[in-house]
Amino acid sequence: MSDSEEESQDRQIKIVILGDGACGKTSLAMRFAQESFGKQYKQTVGIDFFLKRITLPGNLNVTLQVLDIGGQTIGGKMLDKYIYGTQGVLLVYDITNYQSFENLEDWFSMVKKVNDESETQPFVALVGNKIDLEHMRTVKADKHQRFCQENNLGSYFVSAKTGDSVFLCFQRVAAEILGIKLNKAEIEQSQRIVKAEIINFPEEQNPVNSTNQSKICLLQ
Numbered sequence: 001m002s003d004s005e006e007e008s009q010d011r012q013i014k015i016v017i018l019g020d021g022a023c024g025k026t027s028l029a030m031r032f033a034q035e036s037f038g039k040q041y042k043q044t045v046g047i048d049f050f051l052k053r054i055t056l057p058g059n060l061n062v063t064l065q066v067l068d069i070g071g072q073t074i075g076g077k078m079l080d081k082y083i084y085g086t087q088g089v090l091l092v093y094d095i096t097n098y099q100s101f102e103n104l105e106d107w108f109s110m111v112k113k114v115n116d117e118s119e120t121q122p123f124v125a126l127v128g129n130k131i132d133l134e135h136m137r138t139v140k141a142d143k144h145q146r147f148c149q150e151n152n153l154g155s156y157f158v159s160a161k162t163g164d165s166v167f168l169c170f171q172r173v174a175a176e177i178l179g180i181k182l183n184k185a186e187i188e189q190s191q192r193i194v195k196a197e198i199i200n201f202p203e204e205q206n207p208v209n210s211t212n213q214s215k216i217c218l219l220q
């Protein structure tokens, strides 16, 4: 195989998403891989797979195999097998649900246990999801930062609903795994513009310009 053929081959990386039920793992994977979001909660039983090809600086094509692990799998027999040999781990919690943050200790312990005797360790990142619900936040950002510093983790805040920072998170994790540095322009480019939802409130019962009201302004 010539050098150029070798260079044009895709790199493959495996990333698992772990965390409590309903923290938004499936939503994150779907937002990243399919650009979609569903408001309806449908529990993942076992595991789901998503594939997405991205291009990193230097025209490097990378296929990300994303394993979305159901929140109920903790303590299950298969979990070790899903985690083993993965290059990246996203530890996800819901910023409005403190328990989902606390329980990450258990998920992280599983990751450490499985990789205990392995020569290579996965790149692990802490992901606070649902930042569109900032007004309902119960996990303070400094708690998040402390957990990252203490355990040497990557740190992200995202919203699967709006798409805020989702692509950036996966892109940076992939770059980190492959030892590629992203420059400021590349990071800014992948920060999506977040569109606000437009809510149509029903018209007022008695609007100002309704026909039974005078539109004439009287000056006294």
Ligand SMILES: Nc1nc2c(ncn2[C@@H]2O[C@H](COP(=O)(O)OP(=O)(O)OP(=O)(O)O)[C@@H](O)[C@H]2O)c(=O)[nH]1
Pocket: 019, 020, 021, 022, 023, 024, 025, 026, 027, 028, 038, 039, 040, 041, 042, 043, 044, 045, 069, 070, 071, 072, 129, 130, 131, 132, 133, 158, 159, 160, 161, 162
């Ligand atoms: N507001 C808001 N809701 C979200 C967000 N991400 C997910 N949700 C909602 O949270 C609920 C749970 O999302 P899922 O993606 O199914 O959660 P999960 O972690 O995969 O859950 P399990 O399958 O039980 O492990 C759904 O109703 C989603 O619509 C987000 O960023 N913002």
